[in-house]
Amino acid sequence: MKYSKVIEEIIQKLIEIVGEENVKTEKDYLEKYSKDETSEVKPHLPEVVVFATKTEQVAKIIKLANEKLIPVTPRGAGTGLSGGAVPVYGGIVLSLEKMNQILEFNPEDLAVVVQPGVITGEIQKLAEEHGLYYAGDPASSESSSIGGNIAENAGGTRVIKYGPTSFHVLALEVVTPTGEIVRYGGKMLKNVMGYDMVRLMVGSEGTLGIVTKITLRLVPKPKYLSTLLVPFDSLENSINSVPKVLSTLGFLPSSIEFMDKESVKMASKFLNEEIPNMESPAHLIVEIEAQDKDSLAKSYMKLGDEMMKNGAVEVYIADNRHHREKIWKFRKAIAEGIIAFRPTHCMEDVSVPISKMPQIVLEAEKIARNNGIEVLSFGHVGDGNMHVTFLKPPEMSSDSWKERLENSLVELYKLTAKLGGSITGEHGVGVKRRRFLKIFMTEEEIEFMRKIKKALDPNMILNPGKIF
Numbered sequence: 377m378k379y380s381k382v383i384e385e386i387i388q389k390l391i392e393i394v395g396e397e398n399v400k401t402e403k404d405y406l407e408k409y410s411k412d413e414t415s416e417v418k419p420h421l422p423e424v425v426v427f428a429t430k431t432e433q434v435a436k437i438i439k440l441a442n443e444k445l446i447p448v449t450p451r452g453a454g455t456g457l458s459g460g461a462v463p464v465y466g467g468i469v470l471s472l473e474k475m476n477q478i479l480e481f482n483p484e485d486l487a488v489v490v491q492p493g494v495i496t497g498e499i500q501k502l503a504e505e506h507g508l509y510y511a512g513d514p515a516s517s518e519s520s521s522i523g524g525n526i527a528e529n530a531g532g533t534r535v536i537k538y539g540p541t542s543f544h545v546l547a548l549e550v551v552t553p554t555g556e557i558v559r560y561g562g563k564m565l566k567n568v569m570g571y572d573m574v575r576l577m578v579g580s581e582g583t584l585g586i587v588t589k590i591t592l593r594l595v596p597k598p599k600y601l602s603t604l605l606v607p608f609d610s611l612e613n614s615i616n617s618v619p620k621v622l623s624t625l626g627f628l629p630s631s632i633e634f635m636d637k638e639s640v641k642m643a644s645k646f647l648n649e650e651i652p653n654m655e656s657p658a659h660l661i662v663e664i665e666a667q668d669k670d671s672l673a674k675s676y677m678k679l680g681d682e683m684m685k686n687g688a689v690e691v692y693i694a695d696n697r698h699h700r701e702k703i704w705k706f707r708k709a710i711a712e713g714i715i716a717f718r719p720t721h722c723m724e725d726v727s728v729p730i731s732k733m734p735q736i737v738l739e740a741e742k743i744a745r746n747n748g749i750e751v752l753s754f755g756h757v758g759d760g761n762m763h764v765t766f767l768k769p770p771e772m773s774s775d776s777w778k779e780r781l782e783n784s785l786v787e788l789y790k791l792t793a794k795l796g797g798s799i800t801g802e803h804g805v806g807v808k809r810r811r812f813l814k815i816f817m818t819e820e821e822i823e824f825m826r827k828i829k830k831a832l833d834p835n836m837i838l839n840p841g842k843i844f
C-alpha cells in the first residue's frame with residue numbers, strides 16, 4: 377500500500393480540527409508514540425501525534441486521512457504487548473488519552489458509560505464504591521485504557537469466572553475506517569438485531585474502527601473474598617491439579633494463576649519482597665468469592681483439601697484485604713520485573729484447553745533447553761492462557777538469540793496448534809505474531825478475515841500492518 381506523507385497542509389487541517397495544543401510534531405512526542413511495551417517490535421516514528429477530545433474530531437481526522445491516504449494508528453495508554461499501537465507506516469498516531477471521562481453511572485441498569493481513554497482501574501474503583509463490580513481485570517488495570525482493553529479483548533485474572541473484556545461490553549460508539557459515526561448495542565443484555573457488531577469490534581486491534589464511547593456491564597460485588605497462595609512439591613503437580621480440582625470442586629474460583637520458580641524470583645527481585653516457600657518449583661494463587669463468611673470458609677477448606685491431595689505442600693489463606701493485595705501485587709510484578717531486568721525477552725501468550733496446560737509448560741522448558749535459551753512461565757492457568765517467556769542469556773550474541781528464539785517460537789506454536797490452542801489468548805496478533813498466523817489458520821480462514829477488513833476500510837488507512 378502506498379501512503380502519502382503528512383505535509384504542512386495536512387498539519388494545518390489537523391490543527392483546524394483539534395486545535396494547535398493537540399497536534400504534536402516534536403521529536404520527543406514522536407519517539408514516545410513510536411512504541412508500546414512489546415520488547416521485540418521495532419519502534420517506528422509517526423509523522424504527527426494528534427490528541428482527540430471529541431468523537432466528531434475523530435471522524436473528521438479519519439475522513440481527512442481517507443481523502444489524503446494517510447495511515448492512522450489509534451492509541452490508548454501504550455501498554456500493548458503485540459505492537460498494536462506502533463505506527464509501522466508512519467502517518468498519524470491518534471491518541472484517545474484525552475477522551476478520559478466517565479460519562480454515566482447507572483447502577484439501576486448495572487451499567488457504566490465511559491470514554492475510551494479512561495484507565496480501567498478507575499472504572500473498577502467507581503463500581504466498587506457503589507457495591508458493584510467491573511469484572512474485567514487485566515494485570516495492567518492501573519495503566520491500560522478501557523479503549524485498549526476493548527481493542528485487544530483483554531483478559532486478565534478473572535476470566536475463568538467472568539470471561540474476557542468482550543463479556544462486559546454492552547454497547548459501543550465507533551468511528552468507522554471511512555469516518556462515519558455508528559452506535560451498536562445498548563444498556564440491555566439481550567439484543568439480536570442484525571449482526572453482533574459489538575463482538576466484531578471487540579478484539580479487532582484498532583483495525584476495524586476507533587472506539588469512542590463504551591457501555592460496560594457491571595455485576596454485584598462479591599461480599600467476601602479469599603486468596604489462597606499454594607506452593608507445590610513439583611511443577612507437574614501444580615498444573616495437573618487445576619483441571620482435577622476444577623472438575624470436582626462444585627464451584628468456580630474467580631482466578632487460578634500459576635507462577636513457576638523463576639517467575640517468583642523475578643517478582644521478588646522487582647519488589648524486594650519474598651513470599652513463603654520461595655524455593656518451591658511452582659505456586660498457584662487461587663481466589664474465591666462468597667456472599668457470606670461461612671460459605672467462604674467452607675469453599676476455601678474444600679479447595680485447600682483438594683490442593684493438598686494433589687501435591688500442595690502448604691495452603692496459605694489470605695482473607696483480609698491487606699494480605700490479599702500483597703499476593704496480587706506480587707503476581708502482577710512478574711511482567712514488570714521481566715521488562716525491567718530482562719529487557720531482551722519474548723513474552724508469549726498461548727492459550728490451550730485447560731487440560732493441555734501441563735504439556736505447554738513442560739514442553740516449553742524442553743524447547744528452551746534444546747535451543748540454549750532461558751524460559752520462565754506464569755499466567756492464567758485456570759483459563760488455559762500461559763505467558764511462556766523466553767529470555768536471552770546475558771552472554772549470548774544478538775544474532776544467535778534471534779535465530780534460537782525463532783526456532784523456539786515455531787516449536788511452541790506448532791505444539792499449541794496441535795493441542796487445539798491459539799497463538800494469543802489476550803495480547804493480540806499485532807505486528808509481533810502476524811508472520812506466524814499461518815501455523816494456526818488456513819489461507820481461506822485468513823482471507824475471510826481480510827475480506828472484512830477490505831470491505832470496511834477500502835483505503836486501508838486504519839492501523840495498517842497489523843494482524844495480516
Ligand SMILES: Cc1cc2nc3c(=O)[nH]c(=O)nc-3n(C[C@H](O)[C@H](O)[C@H](O)COP(=O)(O)OP(=O)(O)OC[C@H]3O[C@@H](n4cnc5c(N)ncnc54)[C@H](O)[C@@H]3O)c2cc1C
Pocket residue numbers: 412413449450451452453454455456457459460461472492513514515516519520521522523524525526527528529530531532533581582583585586587588711712802803839
Ligand atoms: C505489565 C503489563 C501487564 C499486562 N497484563 C495484561 C493482562 O493481564 N491481560 C491482558 O489482556 N493484557 C495485559 N497487558 C497488555 C496490555 O495492557 C493490554 O493489551 C491493554 O488492553 C492495552 O491497552 P492500552 O490502552 O495500553 O492500549 P494500547 O497499547 O495503546 O493499544 C493497544 C491496541 O488497541 C488499539 N486501540 C487503543 N485504543 C483504541 C480505541 N479507542 N479504538 C480502537 N483501537 C484502539 C491500538 O491501535 C492497539 O492496536 C499487560 C501489559 C503490561 C505492560
